[in-house]
Amino acid sequence: MPVDDESIGLLLQAITFAASKHRDQRRKDSHASPYINHPLQVAELLWRVGQVRDPHILVAAVLHDTLEDTHTTPNELEEGFGPQVLALVQEVSDDKRLPKAVRKRLQIENASRITLPAQALKIADKICNIRDITHNPPVDWSPERKQEYLDWASQVVNGLRGANSRLEALFDQELAEGRRILQEP
Numbered sequence: 001m002p003v004d005d006e007s008i009g010l011l012l013q014a015i016t017f018a019a020s021k022h023r024d025q026r027r028k029d030s031h032a033s034p035y036i037n038h039p040l041q042v043a044e045l046l047w048r049v050g051q052v053r054d055p056h057i058l059v060a061a062v063l064h065d066t067l068e069d070t071h072t073t074p075n076e077l078e079e080g081f082g083p084q085v086l087a088l089v090q091e092v093s094d095d096k097r098l099p100k101a102v103r104k105r106l107q108i109e110n111a112s113r114i115t116l117p118a119q120a121l122k123i124a125d126k127i128c129n130i131r132d133i134t135h136n137p138p139v140d141w142s143p144e145r146k147q148e149y150l151d152w153a154s155q156v157v158n159g160l161r162g163a164n165s166r167l168e169a170l171f172d173q174e175l176a177e178g179r180r181i182l183q184e185p
Helices: 005-021 037-048 055-063 074-081 083-091 100-113 116-135 143-158 165-183
Strands: none
Touching (some): 005 037, 005 074, 037 116, 055 074, 055 083, 100 143, 116 143, 143 165
């Protein structure tokens, strides 16, 4: 779908939907930022850095945490945004019924098996998360926990290599900067 009035309308609809679903949520950072900032940053990274122009991918980026972190149903996403967007959101969503350690392991194991658009979305998501953890971390995270997140994110992205070289290069920069920041006294 080329970027046109219909595409812009769908993206704005997704932003409104995600803002409503995430309205009472805050990020874990020390500023308790509004949660909606995160999916918007992911979509913006895909557009600006990843040069992603497919509106379905950008819409999925805006909605990527709705299944996982809100009471949104797959049916709601499919009815509102179509099967392609639903499929992308499902590809990047963890099954919250599983223990956290299993979800993290599955992200590593399944990284290379998801579609290229979902891989690019996941890289952009990890970039945003690394930035948050190194520049505005949750107040209760120890340096060890931050380092563990960076190590895990690196393992996930290693399985996504080949999806989008621009995003991969930015991930590598952010990871290196994050590691440097975490080593500072």
